[in-house]
Amino acid sequence: MTKTPEIQFEDFFSEVIADNKEFVANINETLSKDGYKTKIESKASGLFMSYSHPKTKKVFFNVFFRKNGLFARIYADNFGKYPDFLDRLPENMVKEIGKSPTCKRLTDPTTCNQKCMMGYDFYVRGNNYKKCRMSCFQFSVNSESIPVLVEFVEKERKERQ
Numbered sequence: 001m002t003k004t005p006e007i008q009f010e011d012f013f014s015e016v017i018a019d020n021k022e023f024v025a026n027i028n029e030t031l032s033k034d035g036y037k038t039k040i041e042s043k044a045s046g047l048f049m050s051y052s053h054p055k056t057k058k059v060f061f062n063v064f065f066r067k068n069g070l071f072a073r074i075y076a077d078n079f080g081k082y083p084d085f086l087d088r089l090p091e092n093m094v095k096e097i098g099k100s101p102t103c104k105r106l107t108d109p110t111t112c113n114q115k116c117m118m119g120y121d122f123y124v125r126g127n128n129y130k131k132c133r134m135s136c137f138q139f140s141v142n143s144e145s146i147p148v149l150v151e152f153v154e155k156e157r158k159e160r161q
Helices: 009-015 017-032 083-087 091-099 145-158
Strands: 036-041 046-051 059-066 069-074 120-124 128-129 137-140
Touching: 009 017, 009 036, 009 046, 009 120, 017 036, 017 059, 017 145, 059 145, 069 145, 083 120, 083 145, 091 128, 091 137, 091 145
Parallel strands: none
Antiparallel strands: 036 046, 046 059, 059 069, 069 137, 120 128
16 A cells, blocks of 8 residues: 655645745744644645644644635634733634634533533623634634734744743
């Protein structure tokens, strides 16, 4: 049986449009310096890259392709330590949060797999969100979201150190 060749960062990076290359390169460099383990997979919608914490092995950040472009997902387990940041999110990013599914375990723990990690319960500009952690902080990567994503990753990264 032949082994499928491992997908390299350069393979992923070659798929990224010019406007997003600096963001992807900087995030990769920062997380790699911190010892985060990178895993790149080929999924139905395109390449999918994840970064796992060096000690806990928990996934912290994903960047991946969908039909309508590049997306980033942050597992913001420490969002409670920087609540003012969420209130400053651009309206488009708040709308993306609003579109993500509600966490079943937060509303009725018996309706979701008991092994599933509980989602996030938080407020943005006075509105309560109870969202699934798998898609809550998943944002389209574009010129408006990039500076916010960089700050978001930095805040969460510092809390995890």
